[in-house]
Amino acid sequence: MNALPLPQLLQRSRVMVVCSASLAYLLYAGLTALVDPPREGLMALTNPKNIAAIVALLTAVTTLLRPQAVQGVYAVTSVGYLLVAILEIPRAAAWGDMPFHLTLWLTMNVLVSYLVFGWRLGTAVNVVSLLCIGVSLALNRPPDPSNLADWLTAAIVMGGTGLIAFSFMTFIEQNLSAHVQTDARLQAARKDGLTEVLGRSATEEELQRSIQQALNNRVPLSIIVTDIDHFKRVNDVHGHGTGDDVLRSFGKRLRRSVGGSGGQVGRWGGEEFLLILPGLARTDALVVAERLRAEVADEPIAGLDITASFGVSSLRGAEDNAEDLFARADSAMYNAKRSGRNAVR
Numbered sequence: 001m002n003a004l005p006l007p008q009l010l011q012r013s014r015v016m017v018v019c020s021a022s023l024a025y026l027l028y029a030g031l032t033a034l035v036d037p038p039r040e041g042l043m044a045l046t047n048p049k050n051i052a053a054i055v056a057l058l059t060a061v062t063t064l065l066r067p068q069a070v071q072g073v074y075a076v077t078s079v080g081y082l083l084v085a086i087l088e089i090p091r092a093a094a095w096g097d098m099p100f101h102l103t104l105w106l107t108m109n110v111l112v113s114y115l116v117f118g119w120r121l122g123t124a125v126n127v128v129s130l131l132c133i134g135v136s137l138a139l140n141r142p143p144d145p146s147n148l149a150d151w152l153t154a155a156i157v158m159g160g161t162g163l164i165a166f167s168f169m170t171f172i173e174q175n176l177s178a179h180v181q182t183d184a185r186l187q188a189a190r191k192d193g194l195t196e197v198l199g200r201s202a203t204e205e206e207l208q209r210s211i212q213q214a215l216n217n218r219v220p221l222s223i224i225v226t227d228i229d230h231f232k233r234v235n236d237v238h239g240h241g242t243g244d245d246v247l248r249s250f251g252k253r254l255r256r257s258v259g260g261s262g263g264q265v266g267r268w269g270g271e272e273f274l275l276i277l278p279g280l281a282r283t284d285a286l287v288v289a290e291r292l293r294a295e296v297a298d299e300p301i302a303g304l305d306i307t308a309s310f311g312v313s314s315l316r317g318a319e320d321n322a323e324d325l326f327a328r329a330d331s332a333m334y335n336a337k338r339s340g341r342n343a344v345r
Contacts, residue, residue, distance in 0.1 A: 007176065010172075012067075013115070014071070015064075018070055018074050018116060021108060021109075022059045023056075024108075025056040026057055032101075048084045048088040048102075051080075052081060052084045058077075059074065059077040071117060074112070074117070075117075075125075078109070078113060078129070081105075081106075082132055085129075085133060085136075086132060088102055089133065089137060090136065090139075090140040093140040094140070098154075103157075106154075110129075111161060111165050113125045114165035114168075115165070115169070118169060119173060123162075130155065130158065130159065134155070192251075194244055194248060197251045197254070197255055197265040197266055197273070200266070202266065203264075203276075204322070206276055207276055210264070210276050214278065214315055219279050220281040220315065221278055221315040222277045222285030222313065222314040223274060223276055223277065223312070223314075223329050224274070224285060224292075224312050225268070225272065225326065226254070226273050226274075226292070226308050226333065227272045227273075228307075228308050229308055229309055230341075231243065231306075234306065242304070246301055246302045246304060247267075248302070250301055254275060257291070257292055258288065262278055281314055282312060282313070282314035285312045286312050289344045293308065293343070297342055307342035308342070309333050309336035309342065309343055309344075310333060310343070310344040311330060311335070311344075312329060312332060313325055313329035
């Protein structure tokens with residue numbers, strides 16, 4: 001089983017972080033309500049803590065239903081949490097209370113914002129949030145100096161947490177970008193420059209890997225070797241540019257035909273291509289080869305009527321190797337050419 005690409009893993013982590021934070025807040029709201037039941041009755045629903053719980057519930061549900069939209073969902077959530085904080089601050093300041101619970105959750109939200117939005121947008125979200133909280137505090141300054149000191153402490157902790165998260169997300173995103181670029185270069189290096197199927201060395205690697213996987217899983221494996229008939233005549237009559245167009249279109253047609261079922265296509269050299277078909281026994285591979293032969297013969301490729309010959313071989317057991325497997329398919333393909341071309345053997 002192939003590992004997921006790093007960007008996809010990062011997206012999955014974002015979903016997990018948002019759901020975990022939302023469910024943690026719901027747990028907090030539920031447990032504190034049990035330990036210290038609200039005295040307001042139904043009016044407790046208008047309490048900022050309970051409004052935030054409703055926001056957290058909607059966030060968790062929406063994220064699970066639409067994980068691909070997690071950043072947009074949490075953008076709306078962040079606005080909701082900020083409004084709750086702005087509602088809570090005047091009330092806490094008027095009573096001379098320090099809403100310890102609120103500042104803890106705001107600090108967690110600083111971390112979550114960086115993980116969800118990345119360092120650029122996360123910084124913008126957190127700076128705007130801290131500014132709004134600061135303005136609200138300035139307009140509703142606590143009368144008690146010790147209470148103001150508590151608020152300043154909370155603000156400094158949130159800011160410090162933001163700086164730490166900023167550093168980590170910068171590091172992660174820089175390395176992720178470098179990995180994506182390196183992976184793109186490696187993938188490009190594995191491809192044949194003309195046809196964009198696997199190059200010779202990459203095809204050999206895939207063949208070795210597929211054989212080992214087939215032996216480990218005790219499943220069949222077949223390969224097809226195919227060669228365009230009279231390709232030299234295409235170059236001589238129509239020119240090498242047209243010959244390149246034929247090779248490109250031929251490779252694309254092979255890739256389109258077998259790629260959806262997990263097959264791999266590589267250019268072995270010149271006008272010769274190799275198809276790796278995991279999970280297919282020889283009988284099934286012959287059917288695939290015959291279908292490909294008919295497609296090539298029936299539909300013009302790069303505007304020309306061409307044909308191709310196909311040779312099929314299948315893995316015989318642990319004693320078989322890549323050289324033997326290819327040699328049998330290559331020999332079968334040349335038998336097809338000797339029998340008149342445009343054939344499968």
